[in-house]
Amino acid sequence: MDKQDFQDRLKLYKDMVYRIAFTYLKNKADAEDISQDTFLKLYLHEGSFKDSESEKAWLIRVTLNACCNLKKSFWQGRREDMPENLPSTEVFTTEESRLYHAVFELPYKYRIVILLYYYEEYSVKEISSIMNINQSTIQTQLDRGRKKLKKQLEKQGGFYYGKEVISEYNVTHKNAEFL
Amino acid sequence: MxxxxxxxxxxxxxxxxxxxxxxxxxxxxxxxxxxxxxxxKSRRRSRCFTVIMAVCLSIVMVSTITVSAFNGFNGHNWLLEMFSGKGFTYESEKLVLDPEYKDKLYSLTQDCMGEITNFNSSGYNSSNIKPIGAISDGTALYFTLQYTPEKPSNQIEYILPGDERTIKSRNKELDIINVSSAEVLQDDGSYFVWIMVTTDKPIKTSDMTVEMSLYEARRKDKSKDKDKVELYESDKCCFAFNVDIEKNTKVIRYSMDETISKEIDVLKLKKLFYADKAELSAFCMRIYGETGTNCLDFNTIPVKIITDNGVEIGCILDGGMTFTKKTDVLFRYTMPVDPETITAIKFGDQIVNLKD
Known part of the structure; x- marks a missing residue:
């Protein structure tokens, strides 16, 4: 791949790749390792991509496979990352901080599906194709993830929306799009 | 939301x-x-090495473990096996299997052993779990349990600690930083399960309470890699015990004036760490110093300790490195070593002598 092309792609996808790896592994150092491997694989990738969407999907798939392999390793795989490994939440608002911690309390498979669906805005069908998992499994994981997330937030004693505490999740801002 | x-x-x-x-x-x-x-793949390679060694060692261990392993706290095989699968070097692997060294090891770790009392268990298969021993060097609590699963071993993928875990010191809960576990299947179908817990405070008190759980984890569908391990609440066995670890491990301190460096040939770049102090115990060592402008990542170099009889023992980076200038790094040995016998530390090809 051309050097300039690579730099452009790195600029475009670096946060996405890192975010996915971090969301999966909950560990900064591992997410950095996975990101480096993924981009170097892209750099060494010989074939061409049909379009930018297929390139993006390829990057996500490579990242998820690398995360999966890392998690499976013998000792490393069973290391439990605690919140100390999460990035500093100083830059977060109160709402964001609560949500952030709640998301990272979820099992990784739910975190990933929620991230791809709500952040990357992929459909269930697209996620299914990227992750090579049955659509109904993705849908189930999404539903369960949402429920668990709701529970996590409720455990924190109500979710703050603006200055008002909302204890019921169906009480929402009328214009907002909700999970 | x-x-x-x-x-x-x-x-x-x-x-x-x-x-x-x-x-x-x-x-x-x-x-x-x-x-x-x-x-x-520098970091990944070391992991691969760990996995390969773990598999090899498991095979060796399983075939060499005899009934003496079940002597429990009076024996000491459990202690040796606790360190298996953590990246032995070839030399240290030979050492572990040396009967003479086993006796030495037992005596040097005596001061770090704690007495497990009030052990109780509940939930799934709770009558088939028993404590073997606990040990701490002040930086981590290691303990071993013997667990006999109800299901045949071919249906079990791992024995995993559950998410609910509490460690209290004098009734005050400590923040758990990390929990690692490993298990080796014994000849009789039981597992020795080793658990290492690190907390936010040194583990030194005489009155600790541990509450945790184990799962018999299995794959939903072995042919599908992605489904991997499934944990079922119905397979959860809870346990609790007290442990008394009031003895302190021996620590030897050395002043150093060494620049540990790694040159990246291609980039014409030198990554540096200025070491000024080392603290060595039977289980781990902490190196104090300052990072250079280009911070040396200890994950990218193999670190070993060298004993007075020339044996090299691998070390695993445990953490402690920060991006502040003044910092320290903690390495855990792959097996316990009498700190007095350590004469040098090897960082990649660079040997730092501790004794003249």
Missing amino acids: EKKLFQNTMSHIRMPSSCEEDILRKAEAISCENEKIINM
Whole structure:
């Protein structure tokens, strides 16, 4: 791949790749390792991509496979990352901080599906194709993830929306799009 | 919850600029030089090595473990096995299997052993779990349990600790930083399960309470890699015990004036760490010092300790490194060693002598 092309792609996808790896592994150092491997694989990738969407999907798939392999390793795989490994939440608002911690309390498979669906805005069908998992499994994981997330937030004693505490999740801002 | 809020929240997770720079440097190096020079898998390789060694050792151990392993706290095989699968070097592997060394090891770790009392268990298969021993060097609590699963071993993938875990010191809960576990199947179908817990405070008190659980974890569908391990609440066995670890481990301190460096040939870059002090115990060592402008990542170099009889024992980076200038790094040995016998530390090819 051309050097300039690579730099452009790195600029475009670096946060996405890192975010996915971090969301999966909950560990900064591992997410950095996975990101480096993924981009170097892209750099060494010989074939061409049909379009930018297929390139993006390829990057996500490579990242998820690398995360999966890392998690499976013998000792490393069973290391439990605690919140100390999460990035500093100083830059977060109160709402964001609560949500952030709640998301990272979820099992990784739910975190990933929620991230791809709500952040990357992929459909269930697209996620299914990227992750090579049955659509109904993705849908189930999404539903369960949402429920668990709701529970996590409720455990924190109500979710703050603006200055008002909302204890019921169906009480929402009328214009907002909700999970 | 608002989708926008979720997107804003997650958008704070961004690749650090140092990582981006590393990628560019490595890509640059690939295009300029022979790509074999690039150590793009440095950390992963050590993990692979760990896995390979773990598998090999498990085979060796399983075939050599005899009934003496079940002598429990009076025996000491459990202690040796606790360190298996953590990246033995060839020399240290030979040492572990040496009967004479086993006696030495037993005597040197006596001061770190704790007495397990009030052990109780509940839930699934709770009558088939028993404590073997606990040990602590002040930086971590290691303990071993013997667990006999109800299901045949071919239906079990791992024996895993559950998410609920509490460690109290004098009734005050400690923050758990990390929990690692490993298990080896014994000849009689039971497992020795080793658990290492690190907490936010040194583990030194005489009155600790541990409450945790174990799962018999299995794959939903073995043919599908992605489904991996499934944990079922019905397979959870809870246990609790007290442990008395009031003895302190021996620590030897050395002053150092060494620059530990790693040169990245391709990039013409030297990564540095100025070491000024080392603290060595039977289980781990902590190196104090300052990072150079280009911070040395200890994950990228093999670190070993060398004993007075020339045996090299591998070390695993445990953490402690920060990006502040004054910092320290903690390495755990792959097996216990009498700190008095350690004469040098090897960082990559660089040997730092501790004794004249």
